[in-house]
Every structure is written in C-alpha cells, then in structure tokens.
Amino acid sequence: GIQVEQSPPDLILQEGANSTLRCNFSDSVNNLQWFHQNPWGQLINLFYIPSGTKQNGRLSATTVATERYSLLYISSSQTTDSGVYFCAVHHGSSNTGKLIFGQGTTLQVKP
C-alpha cells in the first residue's frame, strides 16, 4: 500500500518563529489533507490540498503531486499552534475517504 512519511517527527520552536513540515508519499494521490491534533486530542482539518498551494492566515500548504510531497508552512508561530500535525492521503480509483495517515510531526511552541 501507499506509504506516508512525515518529517521532522518532533519540532520545538520559540513563539514567533517560522517552520516547514514535510509529507512524502510513495504513490499518486487523489486526496491529501493536513490535520492539526490539539493537546486535547481533537483533530481539525487544516487543508484539503491534493495539488497546488493554499493559504489560511498564518498557515499555508503546497503539494507538488508530480514529485509526491506536500509542505505545511507555519509563520509567526503561537503557543496555540502546539500539537501534532498529520498528513493524510487517499490513493486509488474511488475517493471514498479512506485516508492513510503519516505518523505526524509533534510541534511544541514555547512562549
């Protein structure tokens, strides 16, 4: 099956710093989403981005489908950005919502 690898596994930042999280996938995808899991465990969708670039406030994401990777950019980080960031993909002929998750990047933003 398709493999999803995220890097780095852990990241510690000072408040105000910028960061880039990476997601590599081993096959073509027709669905790629980035999620944030907050310290209370809630999973929130950040981006649906199978290709191209999107921005939402301090967050932006870029997926280069032909090269099989996606990047999540966090600018001017805040303590509320702390948590685990997951990349999830779907591969196959029917886009049924069967997402395969990477192992996540754990981000800690220090005040």
Place this chain on the structure above:
Amino acid sequence: NAGVTQTPKFQVLKTGQSMTLQCAQDMNHEYMSWYRQDPGMGLRLIHYSVGAGITDQGEVPNGYNVSRSTTEDFPLRLLSAAPSQTSVYFCASRAGTSGGGLAKNIQYFGAGTRLSVL
C-alpha cells in the same frame, strides 16, 4: 450542527467483554469511517462505509464489526476485547459525492473515545 458525536468518551473493559462505540453525524454525510490511534503510529483505518448498508474493511479490521443501517449512525463493535485494543478511537465522516464543491472532500472527526482493556 453538532458535527460528529462519539460516545462514550472514556471506557474501561475487562478482557473478553464486548461493547459498542457509538458514532453519529448530523451533516447527512455519505462516507463514515473508524480509526484507531496508538502512540507513535498515527491513525489507522479500521472499517469504513460509503453509505447505508455498505461497509468495508480498512487496514486493521480484526476484532471489530460495523454496520450502517442509517446514514447518521456508524457503530463500532468490539466482539471480545483484548489488551491490544487499548487505544483512542476516532470516528470520521465526509460528504462524498452528494456534497458540493471542494467541501465534499474534507474529513470531519469526532472527539474520540479512549478505551482501556485490562
């Protein structure tokens, strides 16, 4: 809209007991799925459904059963709980083909059920 609602939030079972984790969504979503999250392993798909009466297996289906008698509900049954099933369980839903625009691709998650099997 309440979104995706999971009950219970916490549960402790003894080995061999059975139980049902409940999941309901009020967004009229076609697609629903169950994941388990274990430390250091991300989320793994257990079972999924593309509509009422239609279910299929994911990556780790053994020891779990599902059914989808209505669009709104997608319960997950543990037949005979084992310590290896200690995990956090998440239910998710997505609009599917009936939704409009890009929103139909976005997956919404419940708050999770933390299960311990002793």
